[in-house]
Every structure is written in C-alpha cells, then in structure tokens.
Amino acid sequence: MGSKYLCICLFLVTLLSFGQNSKSDTFWVYNLEEAKEISKKENKNIVLYFGGSDWCRPCMMLQEDFFDDYKFTTYKKAFVFLYVDIPRNRNLLTAEQKEENYKLLEAYNKKKTFPLVSILNTKGKVLEELSGYSSLRDPKYHFELLEKYN
Structure with missing residues (x-):
C-alpha cells in the first residue's frame, strides 16, 4: 500500500515539474500581429526565429546552445520573441498556426534557411538577420546580434 502512495506522489511531483518547465517558455509569441502590438506597447524590438x-x-x-543557455535569460525581457515553427510533421501545428507560419515564411524567410534569427522593429521591418548555425556549436554571433539591439 505504501509503494502505491509513493508512486502517486512521484507522479504528482513530476506533473508539477513539467508544468513549471512549460511556463519558462511563455516568453514566446506565435503571432506577428500580437508580437508587433507588444513591441509597440513596450517599445521593444522583435526577435523572429524560424x-x-x-x-x-x-x-x-x-535551441540547446542559445535559447536554453543561462545567458539568454538576460535578454528575455529586452525583446519580444516570435517563434515560427515549420515542422515536417503536419500534426504538430493547428491549421490556423500552420497558415500563420507559412505566411511568415513567405514574407520573412524567402530563401527558406533554417535556423533564421531576425531582428524586427516595432513595425515589423527587418533590421538584421543571422541564418544558419555551425556544427561548432558556438552561439557567439547570436548573442552579439541580441546585444547590438538591446
């Protein structure tokens, strides 16, 4: 009987842990109009990530070397972060989100390079972009890009 309660407690603790981890990703916005609205209201540039x-x-x-790096947390409040996912598995996005993401792909990533990090102003104009990521796994240039517009 005791091991049954222990399993239930471990399960609940695990659920709470996952809930807290998902909250750490709440800095992402998934719609350009919402990102521009927040950007204007808070006078912040937008980081658009494909x-x-x-x-x-x-x-x-x-994702591992830049967005999950402890140094990245210092920039979370300095920008509005817009994430555009283009997965191959069509079931990962809702139909509405897929439509939004492909519109953004056509407008902001015509060469269809991945990953692509762009800095946009409050009106959605591209100020600068950085495409690709080296197998050397050095996010130095990505941090420099954020620092330049911070």
Missing part, C-alpha cells in the same frame, strides 16, 4: 522543430538538426543545436 525553426524546424522535428527535422532541423542545426535548429535543435541552436
């Missing part, structure tokens, strides 16, 4: 969550190995490495 990734392929289920197929793009450089995107996965950039």
